[in-house]
Amino acid sequence: MNGLTMDQWLQTVPAWIYDLPSGLRTLLYQLYQTFIAADRWKWFANGLKITFAVTIGALILGVIIGMVIAVIRTAHDSRRAGKGSIILNILNAVCKLYLTIIRGTPMMVQLLIMGFVIMVPKDDTARMVCGIVTLGINSGAYVAEIVRGGLMSVGAGQMEAGRSLGLNYGQTMWLIIIPQAIKNILPALGNEMITLFKDTSLVSVIALRDVTKQAQNIVSTTYQPYVPYISLAVIYLLGVIIMTKLLGIFERRLRESDRR
Numbered sequence: 192m193n194g195l196t197m198d199q200w201l202q203t204v205p206a207w208i209y210d211l212p213s214g215l216r217t218l219l220y221q222l223y224q225t226f227i228a229a230d231r232w233k234w235f236a237n238g239l240k241i242t243f244a245v246t247i248g249a250l251i252l253g254v255i256i257g258m259v260i261a262v263i264r265t266a267h268d269s270r271r272a273g274k275g276s277i278i279l280n281i282l283n284a285v286c287k288l289y290l291t292i293i294r295g296t297p298m299m300v301q302l303l304i305m306g307f308v309i310m311v312p313k314d315d316t317a318r319m320v321c322g323i324v325t326l327g328i329n330s331g332a333y334v335a336e337i338v339r340g341g342l343m344s345v346g347a348g349q350m351e352a353g354r355s356l357g358l359n360y361g362q363t364m365w366l367i368i369i370p371q372a373i374k375n376i377l378p379a380l381g382n383e384m385i386t387l388f389k390d391t392s393l394v395s396v397i398a399l400r401d402v403t404k405q406a407q408n409i410v411s412t413t414y415q416p417y418v419p420y421i422s423l424a425v426i427y428l429l430g431v432i433i434m435t436k437l438l439g440i441f442e443r444r445l446r447e448s449d450r451r
Contacts, residue, residue, distance in 0.1 A: 194224055195228070197217075221413075221418040224418070225418040234405040237400070237405065242401045244319065244323075246326075246387055249329075249391075250327075253330030256327065256332075257331045257336075258335075258338055260286045260335035261342055262364060264286055265339055266279060269350075289332065293332035298325075298326070298390060298393055302396055305324065305397075306318075306396070318398060329390075338376060341379075349368055391403075
């Protein structure tokens with residue numbers, strides 16, 4: 192439903208709106224069409240829930256993938272498992288192939304392949320899973336290099352100290368190296384989360400009704416692109432600002448805890 196026509200809407204508004212310039216009246220009518228008519232503000236709200244769900248799910252998956260790949264590549268480079276470790280060499284080669292493919296192809300293409308060739312989701316739940324998996328796999332390639340850089344920033348003496356305490360390579364990495372690396376890479380991980388939040392706008396190509404898709408639906412219904420798309424940009428901007436503030440607070444508290 193498109194709601195009231197312009198003339199019908201003018202009959203329901205306060206008289207002072209008639210005295211406004213025609214351009215401003217048109218803008219107010221478009222705001223009505225975008226948010227009030229047929230409760231379309233709920234479209235944005237529901238779409239934003241899906242956007243955040245995809246962001247969080249993809250980030251968790253990306254961090255898991257990135258951590259595993261970073262540990263494998265760091266172990267290979269340090270040769271801690273021995274120069275003749277065939278399994279480690281194979282795993283490292285697989286990781287390098289994964290990084291080359293994912294970092295070398297656009298996310299849009301990855302979504303199209305996953306959505307229309309591999310997974311082919313049939314309902315909203317399956318589309319959300321498809322979006323989370325695709326964005327998580329994509330994010331994992333970038334998180335891997337971030338984490339790998341963090342692991343390499345920890346002094347080699349930390350590994351030697353762990354081994355001297357009787358810990359094996361995996362225990363030393365998990366209990367000593369990774370906690371220190373996380374503190375070093377937290378800002379970069381925060382930037383990756385913000386990038387991932389913005390990249391969720393691409394999941395609309397697999398018909399997932401995120402906030403971008405909902406804005407497109409409103410435009411196709413009202414034939415008025417100005418307010419829906421400007422509102423969409425504002426929503427993403429506010430989301431980025433809020434996440435940046437929260438990340439800043441978290442980083443400050445982490446630094447304060449280190450000083451104690």
